[in-house]
Amino acid sequence: MESLSPNALEVAQLIVETLNLEDISAEEIEPDTPLFRDGLGLDSIDALELSLGIKQKYGIQLKADDENITEIFSSLSRLTRFIQDNR
Amino acid sequence: MGALRLILWIALHLGRSAARTLLYPITLYFLVTASTQRRASRDYLNQVLDRPANPLDTARHIHTFSATILDRVFLMADRYDYFALEIHNHKLIAEQLAAGRGCILLGSHLGSFEILRATAIVKRELPVKILMYPRHNEMMMRILSELNPALNDSIIPLGQPDTLIRTKECISQGSIIGLLGDRIADSGKTVNCRFLGKETLFPQGPMLLASILKSPVFLFFGIYRGGNHYEIRIEHFADEVVLERERRDESIRIWTQRYADRLQHHARLAPYNWFNFYDFWGSDEASD
Numbered sequence: 242m243e244s245l246s247p248n249a250l251e252v253a254q255l256i257v258e259t260l261n262l263e264d265i266s267a268e269e270i271e272p273d274t275p276l277f278r279d280g281l282g283l284d285s286i287d288a289l290e291l292s293l294g295i296k297q298k299y300g301i302q303l304k305a306d307d308e309n310i311t312e313i314f315s316s317l318s319r320l321t322r323f324i325q326d327n328r
Numbered sequence: 329m330g331a332l333r334l335i336l337w338i339a340l341h342l343g344r345s346a347a348r349t350l351l352y353p354i355t356l357y358f359l360v361t362a363s364t365q366r367r368a369s370r371d372y373l374n375q376v377l378d379r380p381a382n383p384l385d386t387a388r389h390i391h392t393f394s395a396t397i398l399d400r401v402f403l404m405a406d407r408y409d410y411f412a413l414e415i416h417n418h419k420l421i422a423e424q425l426a427a428g429r430g431c432i433l434l435g436s437h438l439g440s441f442e443i444l445r446a447t448a449i450v451k452r453e454l455p456v457k458i459l460m461y462p463r464h465n466e467m468m469m470r471i472l473s474e475l476n477p478a479l480n481d482s483i484i485p486l487g488q489p490d491t492l493i494r495t496k497e498c499i500s501q502g503s504i505i506g507l508l509g510d511r512i513a514d515s516g517k518t519v520n521c522r523f524l525g526k527e528t529l530f531p532q533g534p535m536l537l538a539s540i541l542k543s544p545v546f547l548f549f550g551i552y553r554g555g556n557h558y559e560i561r562i563e564h565f566a567d568e569v570v571l572e573r574e575r576r577d578e579s580i581r582i583w584t585q586r587y588a589d590r591l592q593h594h595a596r597l598a599p600y601n602w603f604n605f606y607d608f609w610g611s612d613e614a615s616d
Contacts, residue, residue, distance in 0.1 A: 286536045305494035
């Protein structure tokens with residue numbers, strides 16, 4: 242398993258902490274695994290909590306009409322890139 | 329598809345009375361052919377009526393359901409003039425909206441949730457958005473959105489990563505968000521509650537959503553009373569759903585059970601308005 246970049250690891254920690262994930266640690270999240278459904282198995286409640294966590298930690302407000310949220314939440318690396326681009 | 333289009337054509341061209349005469353053959357058709365639904369109806373009626381249900385009960389159940397489905401056509405086509413609405417406790421919602429606060433309106437498959445649209449328009453409160461799965465009733469929805477393209481604007485499709493982010497935005501802009509709390513989704517989290525004397529699963533989603541958004545929750549029951557009469561009951565449920573961090577699962581269960589209790593209360597008052605025509609207690613699988 243390739244190790245995560247420091248930025249990706251930070252976002253992975255945010256995901257694990259915000260969603261109280263018990264079965265997986267931040268280091269174990271693969272950069273390209275889908276976060277929703279088949280991959281990490283997150284649902285739309287998790288997406289809402291994650292968006293609130295992102296706002297709190299990075300001050301970035303995700304807006305449903307402005308951004309393609311499905312795409313941003315498609316993987317850890319995509320989400321990390323979005324946060325880097327917007328912080 | 330052809331039959332549905334025919335019924336729609338009759339409904340929209342010949343009117344509600346003409347279309348309602350079709351309800352008898354439609355009821356008979358389902359009574360004869362839909363054995364799974366018939367069994368689900370009987371099992372539910374046995375529970376709610378506290379006596380063995382007879383075929384007439386089941387016929388009445390299916391007829392009530394068919395009548396409200398037909399009325400959905402008129403509601404979605406904005407033909408509110410057909411209906412007599414008796415609205416209880418509407419002021420609860422009006423106060424929220426006057427204060428510029430959005431809220432959650434939690435409904436069920438007891439009665440017609442679609443009548444909410446009529447209620448909102450009759451009361452001149454347009455900011456209603458309904459959370460629903462687009463793939464359910466896909467055929468019906470496609471036909472109806474041809475009929476009334478504005479319909480799509482009032483629906484937030486469930487099951488997308490951005491579903492609830494969109495919902496949050498709508499609530500913070502002062503919208504009423506309608507959702508149904510009695511059916512579990514394919515993948516969502518569930519909680520065990522008692523309903524009509526037996527344990528069954530309810531979705532956790534509504535209470536999780538309410539707790540995250542910290543928005544007030546009202547219950548909505550749009551009960552069909554026969555003829556063109558709908559009785560709409562709005563109840564205060566919570567100013568804020570607070571889940572205790574230490575015993576989160578138990579908190580979710582207690583809140584959801586409160587909802588299930590209100591649902592049961594209204595189901596007993598209007599037993600034939602129950603529109604979950606499947607094994608609600610999942611005992612088919614459990615007993616295998």
